[in-house]
Amino acid sequence: MKTVIGIEDYDHGKLEDSRVDRSSSALSLPKQISNPVVYKLVRVEGDGRLVPATDDEVMEVEDFLEYENSEMRVVADTGQSLECISIERSSSGKLRLECSEGTAEADLGKLNAKFQYIEQMLQKVKQEEKLRLSSRSPIRSHVQIDSQCSADKFPVINEKDQEAPSIASSLNYCHSNQSGSIDQCSRPSEGMIESGSSASAVYSPLKPEFSMTDGEICLDKLSIKELHELFKVTFGRETTVKDKQWLKRRIAMSLTNSCDVSATTFTIKDSKITRKREEECSANVNAAAVISVENMAGEGDVKYVDSYAVEGYRDDDNQVASETRLENHNTEHELGDEDQRREQRAAKRMRKPTKRYIEELSENESREYNPRPSSSIKNTGHSHVSPTSYIRPARNAFPEVRTFVTRLDSLVGSGVQIPRVSRVRRSRPRKNITSLMKFHPTGMVEAAKLSNNTVSDHGSDTDSEIQEKVSMPSSMPVKIHQPSTSESGKEKQCPVIGTTEPRQELRPKKIDPPSHTAESNMVTVPTAKGGMRRKHHRAWTLAEVTKLIEGVSRCGPGRWSEIKRQSFSSYSHRTSVDLKDKWRNLLKASFAHTPADEGMNSRKHGTAPIPEHILVRVRDLAVMNSQVPPHFSSSKLTTGAASVHGDRLGYL
DNA sequence: TTTAGGG
């Protein structure tokens, strides 16, 4: 079956073009998902193979499943790709998994394997669960994870609710395209509800059912070895990590689809997930997903849903996070036994993933394109469930410059879109027009002219990256059928989310001094690499030059950063390098310039010449510091020619 | 990051 995991990237609402692109790509999804999912029980061998379950095993599980009172929900084919897996935590503090999908009988690939394994796990803890049931408290917590827009779909799910073999828990991966104006993948025309209603509201109808059910997977109960196995099944690779906590977290995250988590309006505090208020949800444009948790009892807490993602979320998005935190606080009051505190402490300790872990994530990511044969045995198009992604919430000072935290890659053929670790380029930002122009209206036009394609593609660097990645599957061993829909080519994946790294200050942070009309002076010049680079030209004002000279006389030439700090701290532009450059020019000018040239130069350039006294001063300083411009001996004629780019010697 | 230089 085709599993579509939609990852929302929050708030790209303003990037209209991108939305368009993405939405179009999203269109291809609906058709693929039209058949109910059928789960088959399998046993997962140690080596990762899937072995059909025996009748006995099935019986056993069925028993369990029934016990769990779980159900399979089938989503009508509304044209919306939707898949929901919700994770619920009952009072006993364990995870229940349930999978409801509205997809065809395609292959679940990894996802399937995961669930299957989960079922096994469920069995393992079955006994224990029963015991727990007898004494469990009526109070329970409820966790739901889904994407913001997915909320829209819940109603549908309910309507179409049917009994089907199901997995006994409610793991809700709500993959859906995003909804609402922010939505990148979906669009109104698809007939989906765009209300952006809060997930909790939608979900509420389901609550009664779930709340009373039990049967969760308790990762705590698993041994390291088991965790490893689970990890393996979940991520399709081995892990050598011995850290049990980490393993559990990874797995839990995977199950809860941390991508969604990070992108949501909820926040997790001390291993508690707190739901954001509905108002907040709908109002929060940045969050594309919502995890709602109703923590009604002290007993039920969500332990492993905690994730880096959340952490990152908090780190990066102060606004939302803080808001939520308050609420958390409230919730927190109701919970409060020793146990929890212990857990909280534990959670705190493992907050920040170590580098090693992060690297592992990346490693895993890269491997996804080389799925292991074993995992594809029973599936036509094996799809790897992405490892939990480490999401970095986007938050930018400037609305125009946003960071796309999530990334949605799809494996061609499998139709599976998976959340990915955001790849933040560590090196210099790419300099393609698109990215550079993107946020600069002035340049935009030019950029558009120069490269229509690129612009329309608009995903920015990352998108292109995705494109590259996705197109390469041609080299993959497995035959891939590209479910092409209306559109070809770019439809491959919902270029939805990309990670655009924060741009290095492409915008002045503050208003320039009155005399500058900076933006209007922006010019783009072609680059050797075919790229474009922006050339800002801000004429130096006499005042600036004076300050510069002062600074040089004070600190001496060469201490540009110091001078910058002292005299140009108020000028956001004018970097120390700029100072250095200017000084260089002043120097040249001061030596090359001859009073006799004044008249000529004025006419020639139409700019005010630098007052002689300034030049004299510069010259003096230069002499003092033994600075002699390279060719001060050259004739006056060289003056103009020698001038460096935007800065004519001797002129402001 | 900051400097120094080339372009």
Add this chain to the structure above:
DNA sequence: CCCTAAA
């Protein structure tokens, strides 16, 4: 002004 190599 941009870009880089060095430090």
